[in-house]
Amino acid sequence: xxxxxxxxxxxxxxxxxxxxCEDCPIRHRAVCSYASPIELAELNDAKTYKTYRKGEEIxxxxxxxxxxxxxxxxxxxxxxxxADGGAQIIGLLFPSDFLGRHDRTHTHYSAVALSDTLxxxxxxxxxxxxxxxxxxxxxxLLEMTLDDLDAAREWQVVVGRKTTRQKVASFVLMIAxxxxxxxxxxxxxxxxxxxxxxEEIADHLALTNETVSRQLTQLRTxxxxxxxxxxxxxxxxxxxLIEAAGVRSI
Amino acid sequence: xxxxxxxxxxxxxxxxxxxxCEDCPIRHRAVCSYASPIELAELNDAKTYKTYRKGEEIxxxxxxxxxxxxxxxxxxxxxxxxADGGAQIIGLLFPSDFLGRHDRTHTHYSAVALSDTLxxxxxxxxxxxxxxxxxxxxxxLLEMTLDDLDAAREWQVVVGRKTTRQKVASFVLMIAxxxxxxxxxxxxxxxxxxxxxxEEIADHLALTNETVSRQLTQLRTxxxxxxxxxxxxxxxxxxxLIEAAGVRSI
DNA sequence: CGACGTGTTGATTCCTGTCAATACTCGTGG
DNA sequence: CCACGAGTATTGACAGGAATCAACACGTCG
Numbered sequence: 001x002x003x004x005x006x007x008x009x010x011x012x013x014x015x016x017x018x019x020x021c022e023d024c025p026i027r028h029r030a031v032c033s034y035a036s037p038i039e040l041a042e043l044n045d046a047k048t049y050k051t052y053r054k055g056e057e058i059x060x061x062x063x064x065x066x067x068x069x070x071x072x073x074x075x076x077x078x079x080x081x082x083a084d085g086g087a088q089i090i091g092l093l094f095p096s097d098f099l100g101r102h103d104r105t106h107t108h109y110s111a112v113a114l115s116d117t118l119x120x121x122x123x124x125x126x127x128x129x130x131x132x133x134x135x136x137x138x139x140x141l142l143e144m145t146l147d148d149l150d151a152a153r154e155w156q157v158v159v160g161r162k163t164t165r166q167k168v169a170s171f172v173l174m175i176a177x178x179x180x181x182x183x184x185x186x187x188x189x190x191x192x193x194x195x196x197x198x199e200e201i202a203d204h205l206a207l208t209n210e211t212v213s214r215q216l217t218q219l220r221t222x223x224x225x226x227x228x229x230x231x232x233x234x235x236x237x238x239x240x241l242i243e244a245a246g247v248r249s250i
Numbered sequence: 251x252x253x254x255x256x257x258x259x260x261x262x263x264x265x266x267x268x269x270x271c272e273d274c275p276i277r278h279r280a281v282c283s284y285a286s287p288i289e290l291a292e293l294n295d296a297k298t299y300k301t302y303r304k305g306e307e308i309x310x311x312x313x314x315x316x317x318x319x320x321x322x323x324x325x326x327x328x329x330x331x332x333a334d335g336g337a338q339i340i341g342l343l344f345p346s347d348f349l350g351r352h353d354r355t356h357t358h359y360s361a362v363a364l365s366d367t368l369x370x371x372x373x374x375x376x377x378x379x380x381x382x383x384x385x386x387x388x389x390x391l392l393e394m395t396l397d398d399l400d401a402a403r404e405w406q407v408v409v410g411r412k413t414t415r416q417k418v419a420s421f422v423l424m425i426a427x428x429x430x431x432x433x434x435x436x437x438x439x440x441x442x443x444x445x446x447x448x449e450e451i452a453d454h455l456a457l458t459n460e461t462v463s464r465q466l467t468q469l470r471t472x473x474x475x476x477x478x479x480x481x482x483x484x485x486x487x488x489x490x491l492i493e494a495a496g497v498r499s500i
Numbered sequence: 501c502g503a504c505g506t507g508t509t510g511a512t513t514c515c516t517g518t519c520a521a522t523a524c525t526c527g528t529g530g
Numbered sequence: 531c532c533a534c535g536a537g538t539a540t541t542g543a544c545a546g547g548a549a550t551c552a553a554c555a556c557g558t559c560g
């Protein structure tokens with residue numbers, strides 16, 4: 001799932017991704033990317049894999065936090081529960097992204113697998129100990145966190161200042177880019193297996209599912225998008241999509 | 251400015267805050283809070299102070315980034331410029347908050363002094379070198395960045411899912427809390443010297459200045475707030491304000 | 501096949517943005 | 531000291547667009 005590809009048969013099974021760190025698909029982008037061979041051996045020794053089916057909760061809100069780790073495959077949604085019972089997706093994690101705060105005893109928001117997901121976990125206390133001994137690890141984690149912060153602030157602009165049309169177009173673009181990066185740049189495919197439902201998209205954009213649906217159909221009738229399957233979306237005219245997203249000129 | 255206090259005469263001048271690190275008002279909350287005496291001496295040696303008048307730009311967007319540092323006094327707004335010429339304030343920095351990414355050559359967004367501000371800067375390359383030699387510094391920076399990320403995600407919920415009334419109430423509460431923390435807990439005052447104009451508040455909440463104004467007057471006529479001066483706001487009924495902000499029950 | 505979750509489309513309402521006029525604050529200079 | 535003007539805040543009238551409510555289509559699962 002969640003791969004950009006015309007022939008889904010190429011998609012590896014989750015179990016086939018469980019390998020030694022040297023051969024890991026996210027080796028050079030994840031928190032471990034600066035690790036030396038020695039450090040990698042330590043990490044290799046400390047990690048445990050866990051798979052989640054689409055829709056499964058990875059951690060709940062305000063739960064004891066015992067482990068942290070990387071998304072190896074799949075898409076994970078960070079969701080905050082609201083007083084009125086609704087939810088908002090306040091962040092999306094793609095392969096190589098890091099989940100969890102090693103310096104906290106409890107989680108602040110929940111994490112849900114939006115597609116079939118493989119996580120590479122480290123025991124929290126063990127990871128903390130590694131962080132202290134291995135500056136390269138902390139350095140990379142800091143860098144990733146700073147990137148996440150920048151991305152969150154960029155997204156505030158999308159949610160806060162763009163029109164509904166621009167929001168939806170921006171979202172499709174963002175998903176496409178992240179999935180391409182995760183799956184290793186698919187050249188011509190341009191077909192997205194959308195991991196989020198309309199409602200989840202709406203939660204992320206601060207809209208309603210009806211409005212998201214309407215905007216997507218408008219983008220379809222405009223010839224920019226094409227429905228390539230039940231949950232698959234093809235970007236027909238990427239330039240027009242970028243135009244519709246109203247990307248900053250500066 | 252920007253102090254919660256009934257007697258503004260108590261407010262220290264900015265210059266009086268320029269002291270040795272040991273006596274610094276943000277000593278125990280800023281990036282230097284974990285520093286040992288030796289490390290503090292190094293930081294003390296590397297720092298330079300700079301003051302900004304209200305409205306002055308501290309750094310522009312996409313400029314070469316030569317220094318990073320802490321807000322000692324004042325409120326700083328991080329603003330993203332939009333294609334249509336507008337702006338959005340995507341973050342607020344209060345005393346002890348950190349400005350700048352040591353691992354970047356250029357800034358991504360601009361920083362503006364929203365009130366008279368004192369910055370404690372470190373030369374970027376020198377700070378980077380210190381980070382590598384002093385794990386306690388990196389550890390604290392990581393912690394602060396993770397906190398910023400959580401705060402940014404919390405704010406996404408405010409901007410995305412709350413009603414206008416709730417947004418404005420949340421904003422007033424947030425400002426009050428941050429100013430109280432910065433100025434060292436004012437017990438009964440509850441008077442806020444608002445550092446942001448209506449338009450800047452609107453930019454932060456993704457609203458218009460008119461809507462912000464209307465909501466503030468509604469909160470005033472409801473007896474929750476009281477206009478205590480040209481730019482001063484008194485929280486008359488904090489419980490009602492929290493209620494109006496629609497804070498999460500969970 | 502039927503039921504449920506999800507997606508699409510339609511009709512209506514209400515809120516917020518927009519445009520506009522007026523009041524207020526503060527700094528400048530006569 | 532007052533007058534003036536620029537910037538900001540407040541209030542009003544109005545229109546547009548998204549939320550809301552509702553009905554129906556689609557796909558998947560048992």
